[in-house]
Amino acid sequence: MDTQPHARPQHRNLLHQARQSPRHHCHFSRTFQRVLEEAGAVFDSRPDAISAQITSDGYLTLALSPSGDQWAKMRRVMRSGVLSNAVFQWLHDKRREEADHLVRYVYKQCKNPDSNESVNVRDAARHYCGNVIRKMVFGEMFFGSGMADGGAGVEEREHVDGLFAILSCLYGFAIADFLPWLEVLDLDGHKKKITNAIKNVRRYQDPEIKKRIEMWEKGLKSEEDDILDLLINLKKSGNEPLLSI
Template identity: 50%
Template sequence: MYGDITAVGSGCQKVEELGCAKEEDHCSRGEAVGVRKKNLDLGSAVGLGVAAVCFATVPWKINANLLPPGPKPSPFIGCLPQMLRNKPTFRWIHKLMEEMNVEIMCIRLGNVHVISVTSPEISREFLRRQDAVFASRPVCLPADIASGGYLSAALSPMGDQWKKMRKVLTSEVLSTSRHHWLHDKRVEEADHLIRFVYNQCMNSATSGLVNVRVAAQHFCGNVIRKMIFNKRFFERGIEDGGPGVEEEEHVNALFTILFQGRLQGLVATVLSYCYSFCVSDYIPCIRAILDLDGHEKIVRKATTSVKKYQDPLIDKRIKKWNDGTKTEKEDILDILIMLKQTDGTPLLSREEVKAQIVV
C-alpha cells in the first residue's frame, strides 16, 4: 500500500516536472517570438525612415541641378520667412540678385519656384520662344476674388473661359468700330475735365491749386462709367463737376484692387495686390485659417465696394432688356448683355458680365 502511494507520488511529481518544462519551453518560445517581432518592428521603422529621407532629399537634389541659382530654402516653407521680413518683396529679390551677381534666380516660396529675370536675352526666351509655356497667368487669391472666380478675361488663367472672354473683348469691345462708336462719350468727358480744372483754378479756397492726381483719377473714372453705364455719376456729383462721395469710394476701391497702398496726396506706394507676393498663394492650405498678409480682407472689402455700385445697375439693365423696355444699345454694358449664341441664348451669364465690368 505504501509502495503504491510512493509510486503515485513520484508519478505526480514527474507530471508536474513535465508540465513545468513545457511551460518554460512555451515561455522561452514566446519570448523569442516577441524579440523577433520587436526586431522586425524596429527594422521596418528604420527602413521607412530611410525611405522617407531619400524620397524627401533625392528629388530636391535632382531638381536643384535643373533650376537657376538662388538662396537655400528651408524645408516645406522655402524662403517665405525671408520674404515676410523683407518688404517690398521685389526689392528684396533684386538685392539678392545683385549680391549673387546673377541675371536669373530661383526662389522657392512654399511649393512654388519663383523665377526672377533681369537679362533682356533671357526675358526674350521666356516671352517669345517659350511663350506657350509661360503665357498663362498664375492662380492667386486676390485675382480669384476680384474676377468672381476667374470669369473675366484680364485675370483668368489660360483656358476655355479666358479664350471665350478674350474673343468677346477683341471682337465686340476693343474693335476699331466700337472705338469710333464711343468717341462722342470720350470727348464729352474731356470737356467736363476742362471745366473741372478751370473751376479748381478759380477756387479761392485752394488758392487756385489743382491736384493733378485727383483730376486724372476723376477723369478716368468718369470716362469708364460713361462708356460702360452711360452715366458720369452714381448719384448727383458736386456743383463744380468734381466727383461725389460715391465716385471717390468707387475709384479708390478699384485702385485698391489693382494697386496696393494708401493714396496720400501725391505720395503713394503703388504695388499690385493682384499677383503680389501673398503667403496663402504659396501655401494654399492656410487660406481657410490665416490671412497673414491681410490681402484677402483688403481685396474682399474693395471688391464689395465696387460691386455695391455696379451690380444694381447691371441687374436693372438686364431687367430692362428682358422686359422689352430697352431696345437700343447705348454703351458697353448693352453690348455685353445682348451678345447671343447661335441658338439665341445669351452668350454671357449675369455673373460673367459683372465680373468683366469689375476687371
C-alpha cells in the same frame, strides 16, 4: 603674374558670336522661335494667385484668367464685341464729353477762391479715368449726383478708392500662393482688403447692371448706347445670353 587675357564666360561667348555672326544669329532666332512655339501657352498665361482669383470671381474675366477655355471665350468676346476698332470709334463722343468735363472742372477749381486757385492733379486724374470708364461702360459719368463743381461725389470716390485698393493688392506677395492651406489665415491681409474693396465696387455697379438687363427684357430699351448694352446682347446660337451675372 598672369599676363594671359581672362577667358570670356561661355554665355558671353555665345552672345558675342550671335552678335557677330549672322549664322549664329539665325540659330538663336530659330531656337527662340521653337521655344515660343512649344511653350507659348506658358508665356501667354497669367499666374495662379489668390488675389487674382478673388478679383476675377474665380477667373471669369479675360485679363486675370490663366489660359484655358474661359480665357479663350472671353478673348473672343472682348476682341470682337468690345475692343474692336469700330467700338472704339463708336465711343469717341463719350470720351470727348468726359475730356470736356475735365477741362471745365479744372477751370472751376482754378477760379474757386476756396481752393487757393490750385488743382489736385492726382485727384483729378484718378477720377477722370474712373469717369471715362463709367461713361463708356454704363453710359453715365456719376453713380450719384456728383458735386456742384463737377467733381466726383461720395459714390464715385468710394468706387474709385475700391478699384485702387484692389490694384494695390493684385499679384502682391502672398504666402498663401505658395502654401494654399494658409489662405484661411489671411496672414498678409490681402484677402480681407480685396473682398471689402470688391463689395464697395459692386455696391454701385451691380444695381446698374441689373437695372439695364431688366430694361432690355421689358422692351424699355432697344438701342445699344454703351459697352454694357453690347455685353448684355451677346447671344449664343440658341439666342440665349452668352454672359451671365
